[in-house]
Amino acid sequence: MFDTVLVANRGEIAVRVIRTLRSLGVRSVAVFSDADADARHVREADTAVRIGPAPAAESYLSVERLLEAAARTGAQAVHPGYGFLAENASFARACADAGLVFIGPPAEAISLMGDKIRAKETVQAAGVPVVPGSSGSGLTDAELADAAREIGMPVLLKPSAGGGGKGMRLVRDTASLADEIAAARREARASFGDDTLLVERWIDRPRHIEIQILADGHGNVVHLGERECSLQRRHQKIIEEAPSVLLDADTRTAMGEAAVQAARSCGYRGAGTVEFIVPGGDPSSYYFMEMNTRLQVEHPVTELITGIDLVEWQLRVAAGEQLPYGQQDIRLTGHAVEARVCAEDPARGFLPSGGTVLALHEPGGDGVRTDSGLSEGTEVGSLYDPMLSKVIAYGPDRATALRKLRAALADTVTLGVQTNAGFLRRLLAHPAVVAGELDTGLVEREADSLVAGDVPDEVYEAAAAVRLEALRPRGEGWTDPFSAPSGWRLGGEPKPVGFHLRVLDPVEYTPRGTHTVTTDQVSVTLDGVRHTFHRAADWLGRDGDAWHVRDHDPVAASLTGAAHAGADSLTAPMPGTVTVVKVAVGDEVAAGQSLLVVEAMKMEHVISAPHAGTVSELDVTPGTTVAMDQVLAVIAPHEEAE
Known part of the structure; x- marks a missing residue:
């Protein structure tokens, strides 16, 4: 086993890898950009090295700086985690050239399976069924459009070089092909540095089933069962579970054997995942989609039902050990479900969010596990992936695991940054999810019904209670009645104290219940019902949902709002970077x-x-960093221009 391993990643996956390194007595080396100088993975590692400024291209994606950090700290091996350089064959080769063990598959396998076009051709030759689609690499926009028309709409555009849903586009109308191809190329280039695309037939109401495989350097390959990953939004998995309720024993065996064949076809070594698309109405008809040559975000559900630490066996295989078990020794016990908690705001169309984590509580206990890179004070910015943590629940059966996960998400508190935890909790209670009737389009179809609606009165009641408490006179003795927030008036009935507040839209709210306020909680009783919230500054949280309640000054708002007519202004829907500007002033x-x-x-x-x-106004150029709601441009209506 290695003495020292450098973890070439950040956030929750770096924390996860460091945990196993610690359990094996292996010294861990973390790397960090300037944006992560005080991050949790930096604090939990045995040592840490700064590798550059905040942009990933100048830090986490810099092969030269990562190798330099390994040399400075005496690392013998590099664990790439997932994302960033985990599926980069050039990085794997660079590690080998520097005398470092890359804890992952051979560079040749990464290169082969990282090219979706070559991967499909390779596994098809090995007898694995594949999704009908385009053939050949380096297709032009016109060739992609022709292939899409030949396959028949709808089709799925996919980057050849990457995964994780980045750059994938579902196209139902030939008229939009050109725009969708251009957008898919941009996203692929930004995410993977390669804008090569392929096009595949879209399978209606599909289920996404993936098989976890483990291979050593001695010719042994086993599969560890499947994971159901059909609950997705914008092609990004948000809920995963193991095993799948869709597969019977025979189908599970057949798909597992196909996954093993796919792994053998590319000379695989280490932990990897073979992904299949399965028609919901005919589980026996399954098609190879791609192979992820790395650890998956959802690997904990497999660990919980098999009892196998996948990171540990990545390390052991990389160190030359042989798998101690054959396929007949693998047992799947119980059920596990995972939810990905991301920095995004469901009420604003799931746009990325950011901010400082002001209060944090992550669930644990019997059958509950949280893999997280967060701590109080963490700054969540717009430079990296929005996933903050994963909450995983295990039980003897699926119903128990789902119930535990819903309770764990209700117990999750991340104030200061808007997350999707409440949305995920409601999704897990959806009748179709409870019944196991899943497909990759379910979340998109039901999203509106799962997003929290109007802000409940008790939220404003709690916010007003905090403000009332701040106004109460402190100290003992006589109190001037005019200084108390009681609404007392000389010779008249008390006038209730009202507050102008804003969560989504501004409201004027007058408290009407009873309250108890502490530094980190607010309890209010309204219409005979008691409601308790977590509290941090102007944030309130309950059952996985959070509300940022701000004071609203209607006079100031009317004055500042006159500068730009709201209907004419284009504002940033999220903090981020302007990458494309297609117009100029006067257009x-x-x-x-x-x-x-x-x-x-x-x-x-x-x-x-x-x-x-x-x-009439254009305030940004490509590369401009913008804050949420910042005015980007103003469009004067034709009538006004005339």
């Missing part, structure tokens, strides 16, 4: 025309014209 634009693209946390958001008009 005539049509309603709905795409004008700008803002990127944050590896996600693109297109800014379109609210109406036909003329670009």
